[in-house]
Amino acid sequence: xxxxIAIIGILIALLLPAVQAAREAARATQCTNNLKxxxxxxxxxxxxxxxxxxxxxxxxxxxxxxxxxxxxxWCSEMVMNKNGLLKLLPYLEQQPLYDQFxxxxxxxxxxxxxxxxSCGLPNDAQGIAAGNPPSVSGNAAxxxxxxxxxxxxxxxxxxxxxxxxxHYGIESGSGYKGAKTNxxxxxSSSFKCNDWKRHNPRTRRMFGENSRxxxxxxxxxxxxxxxxxxxxxDVWNGRCPPWGYxxxxxxxxxxxxxxxxxxxxxxxxxxxxxxxxxxxxxSGSLHPGGAHFCFADGSVHFLMETTDLVLLRAYSTMAxxxxxxxx
Numbered sequence: 001x002x003x004x005i006a007i008i009g010i011l012i013a014l015l016l017p018a019v020q021a022a023r024e025a026a027r028a029t030q031c032t033n034n035l036k037x038x039x040x041x042x043x044x045x046x047x048x049x050x051x052x053x054x055x056x057x058x059x060x061x062x063x064x065x066x067x068x069x070x071x072x073x074w075c076s077e078m079v080m081n082k083n084g085l086l087k088l089l090p091y092l093e094q095q096p097l098y099d100q101f102x103x104x105x106x107x108x109x110x111x112x113x114x115x116x117x118s119c120g121l122p123n124d125a126q127g128i129a130a131g132n133p134p135s136v137s138g139n140a141a142x143x144x145x146x147x148x149x150x151x152x153x154x155x156x157x158x159x160x161x162x163x164x165x166x167h168y169g170i171e172s173g174s175g176y177k178g179a180k181t182n183x184x185x186x187x188s189s190s191f192k193c194n195d196w197k198r199h200n201p202r203t204r205r206m207f208g209e210n211s212r213x214x215x216x217x218x219x220x221x222x223x224x225x226x227x228x229x230x231x232x233x234d235v236w237n238g239r240c241p242p243w244g245y246x247x248x249x250x251x252x253x254x255x256x257x258x259x260x261x262x263x264x265x266x267x268x269x270x271x272x273x274x275x276x277x278x279x280x281x282x283s284g285s286l287h288p289g290g291a292h293f294c295f296a297d298g299s300v301h302f303l304m305e306t307t308d309l310v311l312l313r314a315y316s317t318m319a320x321x322x323x324x325x326x327x
Contacts, residue, residue, distance in 0.1 A: 185205075232285060
């Protein structure tokens with residue numbers, strides 16, 4: 001009997017890694033499929049609107065540069081706090097949910113002087129929150145809806161943001177929790193107002209606040225330019241972005257600056273943990289060894305976490321004139 005039990009234990013020990021590997025392969029396939037759907041949606045949106053959707057719309061909590069505080073082209077006059085993924089819903093078979101959203105109202109409640117008192121904007125650059133709070137307009141319920149197409153099955157973290165956060169939540173005290181996304185637009189990590197518009201074209205990412213990128217603008221080639229990056233639910237400094245709105249420093253994912261799977265924490269904090277990204281705008285996943293990325297041509301590639309940062313920077317810029325091959 002003991003021999004039989006020992007043999008069974010050995011067989012289980014041998015089979016368990018294979019079973020886990022098969023399950024991860026299935027999860028990775030689903031993750032790839034999600035990004036392919038997003039890539040197709042991006043191109044269908046471009047066909048309908050002659051440009052890709054913006055990375056986000058009118059954040060209001062951004063930082064500005066200047067001495068007079070009078071930069072309407074830099075700072076949003078109307079605070080909407082929208083994530084551009086919201087614009088893709090009709091192209092992801094989510095038209096009913098899209099129709100529930102009141103597009104004349106804001107998606108979340110962050111702005112200087114309201115729920116983001118530490119953002120540093122001068123009074124004359126705050127912007128005006130659009131209309132009713134999300135809990136009143138009904139937008140909070142939409143923003144709290146978790147969507148499978150924005151969820152990687154390998155990520156075991158909490159898929160919702162805190163309902164009490166004044167910097168990251170939909171609306172503090174409303175009880176609604178923002179639904180996170182594992183996929184976000186490739187963008188600069190800078191949180192200056194309308195940074196995309198002012199960015200050097202040679203280092204500009206495809207997306208950003210109020211961006212309006214066309215296929216013709218992707219001078220490096222759509223097969224060599226990252227459009228959408230994978231990220232994790234768990235982030236130490238900042239928070240994982242929700243799919244519908246933009247909280248404080250939720251600017252997108254900056255692959256070319258931070259690389260992939262940066263788990264190490266700042267020196268004053270012990271013990272990095274796999275699955276918890278170091279900071280906002282970081283790319284990563286719980287897939288072994290790397291993460292998935294959707295390129296501007298709609299193709300999806302798995303990039304290893306050991307990929308050279310120079311190459312990742314070249315993939316991130318859309319008109320940097322670097323010579324790189326398709327992954």
